[in-house]
Amino acid sequence: GEDVEQSLFLSVREGDSSVINCTYTDSSSTYLYWYKQEPGAGLQLLTYIFSNMDMKQDQRLTVLLNKKDKHLSLRIADTQTGDSAIYFCAERYNQGGKLIFGQGTELSVKP
């Protein structure tokens, strides 16, 4: 079946690292994505990882993929108040390319 799960809330202090976790079910997924959504806005693509990779780093963002456990994480280094938003993990369903999203993790960054 198609299912992506995330924890709902994460609170960190400014300057700390944030780690947002996600589990997915479709082992044939080729791409996994992280999107950011600010209040009332659409989804902003943050980064993605191809399924044959274990890790991808992009400035303050590090994505780790454990394909065996179907676990994906997003680490944000030196978290800033501007990082406060909802973060969505999504897997690209192999057939047709539709994305299956998790419920989103609300990140709150306290000064």
Add this chain to the structure above:
Amino acid sequence: DTGVSQNPRHKITKRGQNVTFRCDPISEHNRLYWYRQTLGQGPEFLTYFQNEAQLEKSRLLSDRFSAERPKGSFSTLEIQRTEQGDSAMYLCASSPGTGGGETQYFGPGTRLLVL
């Protein structure tokens, strides 16, 4: 190119009325997707087009919903006889498609409120 655009950004309508939303994808993107997002949830897939062909429809898309992409560029999503349960954010995304990359870029969404 300024990205995916959607119009209107907000729509308030009365139950039973018809509404139509428009999406303009990134230029030369072959694939166009519609998703629906309700409060506190992630987006859910509704349908997608490869050029002008509608290739997949979710079972969420009841017969009151219809989507078109007549010339393979912009798309419209129409909801007939709206119900309060249709209240949601309707998101459009586009991607280059086969051979050009699969990453989907989202528009700002159309927020629908059915009274």
